[in-house]
Amino acid sequence: MKDQQPLPEVIPPQLPRLDRLRFDRPRQMVVAARDLLMHALQQACGGRVSYVQVGAHDGVLADPVHQAALAWGWSGLLIEPHPGYFAALGRNHASNPRMRLVNCAISDVPAMLDLYHPTETAVARLGDYIRGSASLDAERLRGVLERRAARQGLELMGDEIASTAVTVRRLDGLLAETGLADFDLLVIDAEGHEREVLRSFDLSAHGIRAAIVECNQGDMQHEAEYAAMLRAAGFTVLRVHSDLFALHPGRLALSIDQVLMMLGLPQAAGSGD
Structure with a gap:
């Protein structure tokens, strides 16, 4: 195995876009990067990975951590504000004592706020995919649903x-x-509220090795701000399709071979160990 080397530091706003590489589909790129990160965490933590997930939904739908956590017995603090989705989260983890579930939203100011979400009528008409679009921002949700409806030749009702x-x-x-002083992985999928989540705690205080932060649906304008916050806590940052992947090089080093695998790039002949 080659010497472990951290990923090169990236300075926002010009984050490298892995989706500009020659993947057949963006989904392949996302899966490759996600799997690399999950395996790196499993190895670095000796199989005892803990994570915090803000916006866990039902714990399955479009969840980047679910398969690894289930397969390797990770422990998690899963946070979901929508009462219906939280009930589904509880059912999906009913027999898993390693998961702690909390029904609330996360922001930098405690409050009671309205969470906007698609109705079951909308889900039936536009598809289960839109269940993951609930947001504290009504206009963001409306935009998501209008775009989804337009792709199907429909109008939002x-x-x-x-x-x-x-x-x-x-x-x-x-x-x-909850007494969770340190954890290894942070996942934020707050549908436009990611900045406020990052402001709601000290990123540098919990020994976090890696983070996945959603950055899509108009949040591209905030990409540099999110990245700056992560970099200030010691992370390097890459854009992987519609997410930011942040790694702390002092806590999670990746070899050159692993990075090549994440990028989907073949090694030159004779470059093996």
Whole structure:
């Protein structure tokens, strides 16, 4: 095995875009990068990985951690504000004592806020995919649903967005309450509220090795800001399709071979060990 080397540091706003490489489909790139990160964490932690997931939904739908956590017995603090999705999260993890589930939203200011989400009428018409689009930003959700409807040659109907009042907490308070001082992986999928989640606790205080932060649906304008916050806590940052992958080189070093694998690039003949 070659010497472990950290990923090169990247300075925002010009983050390298792995989706510019020659993958057949963006999905292949995302899966390759995700699997590399999960395997690197499993190895670095000796199989005892802990993670915090903000916006866990039902714990399965479009979840980047679910398969690895289930296969390797990881422990997690899973946070989901929508009461219906939280109920599904509880059912999916009912027999898993390693998971702690909390029904709230995360932001930098504690409050009670409206969570906007598609109705079951909208889900039935536009597909299960849109269940993952619930947001504290009503206009963001409307934009997602309108684009989804347009792709199907439809128009958004007046009764396809609902709201539910949810408890909003800071992440630092929740971590203190649960006694979770340190964890290895942070996953944030807050549908436009990622910045406020990052502001709600000290990124440098919990020994985090890696983070996956969603950055899509108009959040590209905030990419440099998200990356700057992560870099200030010691992380290097890459864009992987619609997510930011952040790795702390002092806690999770990847070899050149592993990086090549993530990028989907073949090694030259004779470059093996």
